[in-house]
Amino acid sequence: MNREHRGPNEKLGALLGVAGISNAGLARRVNDLGAQRGLTLRYDKTSVARWVTKGMVPQGAAPHLIAAAIAGKLGRPVPLHEIGLADADPAPEVGLAFPRDVAEAVKSATDLWRLDLGGRRGPGGAGIWQSLAGSFAVSAYVTPASRWLITPADATVARDAPAPGMAHVGHTDVTKLREAAEDARRWDSKYGGGDWRSGMVPECLRVEAAPLLLGSYSDAVGRSLFGATAELTRLAGWMAFDTGQQEAAQRYYIQALRLARAAADVPLGGYVLASMSLQATYRNFADEGVDLAQAALERNRGLATARTMSFFHLVEARAHAKAGEAAACGASLAAAEGLLERAREGDADPGWLGFYSYDRLAADAAECYRDLKLPRQVQRFTEQALARPTEEFVRSHGLRLVVSAVAELESGNLDACCAAGVKAVEVANRISSARTTEYVRDLLHRLEPYNDEPRVLELRERARPLLAAPA
Incomplete structure (x- = not known):
């Protein structure tokens, strides 16, 4: 469905000309992008003509899909205001902010969690993140990564004045969140990010985590609470990534990094950056993928365990391989393998790193050599x-x-x-x-x-x- 707009949409028409996309071509791209998100769209060249010449504004996810279609052709992000559809977006910045203030960080995260994301996925149901179907913009990671590098931990997170009806938070509350994160990791690995049970993670964030963040807690409990919510938020992002909802994944990752900063958990922040790097690399932004992985490495030198640093080097190798940088990839893989050999059972490895062992290193090395077009190495690993x-x-x-x-x-x-x-x-x-x-x-x-x-x-x-x- 469309709604009226005042006059022709000259911005959209002009950008279509720059991108070299016909009306029929745009309609086809929008329909295809919608299908990838579980939406059945039937736009045609007449629909696009109405958007351009009559200024009709398509409803729902369509404005984001139009921006994504043009962005894919131009090879750069296309914000809604550039195509004259900014007023169609009810919450254009939700989840993209990386506030300096802790209270604002809590608001930014809980606003994202409470957003109506289109209903959890059930048998035959729609994807839980389809309403955030905008264009992935790797540039959105610049400010979060920079602020995290400059200040990876807040001075204090104690909260003495909870909102009305909010309780005092203790370690038991945090333990429940960590157990939920562990359960979710197992479901995700075994059944995939689109399994209906994966909807429990956003639900846990909305129903369980948000009220706790708005309660009262000491600095020590608060750090642990922020760490647990950061893990859950990163998991929500990873599941969105696995189901192809790149825009939602990006927003969850940004909030997870901000929560990790409040937790003063530098290795966890590095893990979020590594997740961002893998997404950027997967989306063919290899240079940015290298930057994000190296940001994780730089801040964790002398802090993270050998196994943790090994994983960060492995993620760096993936980005180098996608960029076609064979020598740099080889150096990163060698560093990852060397550090993994140094890891010991008694090391204080974080719980979220339980998936990482030599077989994961071998699997990612195989993907590196696939990108470098070296099939014998791929077979070996x-x-x-x-x-x-x-x-x-x-x-x-x-x-x-x-x-x-x-x-x-x-x-x-x-x-x-x-x-x-x-x-x-x-x-x-x-x-x-x-x-x-x-x-x-x-x-x-x-x-x-x-x-x-x-x-x-x-x-x-x-x-x-x-x-x-x-x-």
Whole structure:
């Protein structure tokens, strides 16, 4: 549905001209982006003509999708005001602020948590973050990363005057949040970020965490409380990332970093920055991915454990590989492996790092060498990555199988490629992960020259229900 706008939208028309997008082309891009978010849109060239010549303003997520479509063509962020649709956005800045003041930081985070995000995902339901379907802008990470680097911890977070009806917070309250985060991590690894149970994380933030942050607490309890809410908020971002909701993930990550600063937890802040780096790299902003990973490393030197620093170097390697910087990638991988070898059982590793061991290093190294187009190295590391039992890390196993299939294809082993691809599709059908589906889609794209082969036809047929499912 559209609503009236005064006069033609000259800004939108002009930018379409600059981007070289026709009315039909924009309609098609908007519909496709909507489908990726579980929306059924049927815009056509006439719809776009009305937006431009009559100034009609599309409702819902459409303005964000228009901005995202044009941004993808121009290769840069496109804010709503640049296309004359700023007045269509009810909360354009929600979750993007990184306030200096602790009280403002609490408001910024709780405003995001309480936003109506379109309903949790249930069987056949829509994605929980689809109403934040705007254009991902890696530049939104600049201020948060800079402020965190300058001041990674607030002076005090004690709160003596809670809002009416809010209770005094103790360590038991915080423990419950940490247990919720641990449970959510297990669900995410086993079933994917789009599983309906993943909706429990935003719900926990809204119902459990927000009232606690508005209660009263000592500085010590407050630090722990902010740390637990930072973990949960990062998890919400990671799940959004896994389901393809990049805009929502970005907002959750920014708030998680601010909460980690209030917690005075520098390693946790580094973990959030590493998550930002992985997202930037995944979105083909490799240089920014390097910067974010190096920010995590720089602040944690002499603070974080060897295992933690190893993971940050591994994330740095992923970004270098995406940028095509083979030497820098190799140096980062060597640093990650060396630090992991130094790690010991008795080290004070954070609980959120429980997923990280040599098989994860091998899996990411394989992806690095895939990006660097070195299939023999991919095969070597993938074999090591796939050696671990898969019951706990189902999604990771699926992703590794796809990477293995790509390496086999690039080495000329079509049979081995299809065999790994079939296993990957079996895993992907058991979980809800848009990222895993995209990996499968990329594999099938690479197999297009072999579409007449029976093995490839069988793989495509097996993957058909997965690719036809709503995003």
